[in-house]
Amino acid sequence: MLLSLSTGPLVAKKKAGDEIRRILAVRSLGICAAATPNTRSTMRAAPWALVLGACAAATPNTRILFGSCNKHDMPQPLWPSVLERNPSAWIWGGDIIYGDYIAEWLPKVLFKPKGPAYLVEAYDRQNAVPGYDELLARDIPVIATWDDHDFGLNDADATLEFRDASLAAFKAAFPEADRGQAGVYSARTVDLDGGSVLVVALDMRYAKTPYDGPAGDGDFLGEAQWAWLEAVVDGSTADAHVFVSSLQLLEWRRGKAENWGRFPKAKARFIDVVARAKSAVVVSGDVHMAEIAGARCGSKLLLDVTSSGMTHSWARQSPVFPKYTVAPILTNGMRLAQRLLPFPYLLKDEGSGRSQNYLGLNFGELDFDFANGTLTARIFSEDGLELQHTFALAALGADGGAACEPAGRDPPGWESAIRFFLFAAIMAAGIFGAPLLVLGVCVKASLARPR
Secondary structure: OOOOOOOOHHHHHHHHHHHHHHHHHHHOOOOOOOOOOOOOOOOOOOOHHHHOOOOOOOOOOOEEEEEOOOOOOOOOOOHHHHHHOOOOEEEEEOOOOOOEEEEEOOOOOEEEEOOHHHHHHHHHHHHOOOOHHHHHHOOOOEEEEOOHHHHOOOOOOOOOOOHHHHHHHHHHHOHHHOOOOOOOOEEEEEEEOOEEEEEEEOOOOOOOOOOOOOOOOOOOOOHHHHHHHHHHHHOOOOOEEEEEEOOOOOOOHHHOOOOHHHOHHHHHHHHHHHOOOOOEEEEEOOOOOEEEEEEEEOOEEEEEEEOOOOOOOOOOOOOOOOOOOHHHHHHHHHHHHHHHOOOOOEOEOOOOOOEOEEOOOOEEEEEEEOOOOEEEEEEEEOOEEEEEEEEEHHHEOOOOOOOEEEOOOOOOHHHHHHHHHHHHHHHHHHHHHHHHHHHHHHHHHHHHOOO
């Protein structure tokens, strides 16, 4: 990677800025550093190997990149890799900045907001981050929505007392999202080689109903946004459509996390709208990892590509978690969960059979090849390509009125129960067994001392 995360934040940001400026200086002389999508970056070992290589051909205008969960006050090492991909547009999928903090850990984790004035300051700080400032300077279209932390509070909804002040801060940071609407939802057409893509960014916070209402009756969007969404989709002439949802559409995670499954009626309504769009794909964030998931909805594949964790993720925990205790438990627990627990919507790599899931820092890419009628979804890390899957554009979306079933393997109930038992047993052994082992070693050593 271009910088070491072991340095302090200010030093890291300075190193990142200096490195990017050197890269841009070389490129101004006609030298190109774009990496091919199937080659892992060698920048960790030799940062200048790519910078000093000549491009075989100009980068095509086919790529829309996206990311989410980005703490503005943490090192942001992915921007050089983002810039190398030469995106035709950048999508923020939510949590662009973080406007809250953990105030209490026990008896449960309690978040408190830092307030609207802090949100304004945080957006200004983010705009000055090395690499992101260069993306803005290149006039690359930025299409943005928010999630809970940049709305102002973890898991927040329409009851947030300063939601209008938060809305004003967001629209000041992203003026193109301001159309006078009560919310940050927007639509923008991105013209690519051979076709156009309509990017529809949803607002899943401003009008969201609380989770404590009648089961299944809640809503994320609000009627004004539903009416707007249906009109935008029905009037679209784009060759493909990207719906930006800050929360995952497909993985339910048994109701233990935020996702469309918390409000089943709203989820079904949204899928019905997606079914009216040509060659539709959903991109999402929130979960601090990357996934490529799908559901069979009639003859179509409903695709949900998640990129989450630009500064912190399940494999790169936030500093708020103790480095040698809580952080490794969280990281290894999620690694174990991904290997043992059933995630039936996750797609598999056609060659290796590997689940399309990645726990490190990441950003996503949608590469549209209209000439051949394909879309390639990719997930990149600091080291290069991590996940990749190619789909026929004509097969993407949903058939109206069709039931949607997981595109991956959905194991029978007895197998799922066994998997959950094994996961719980292994986690319990790791959490409680390790301290007991250390205690036993200490006691044994103490007893062995000469008296």
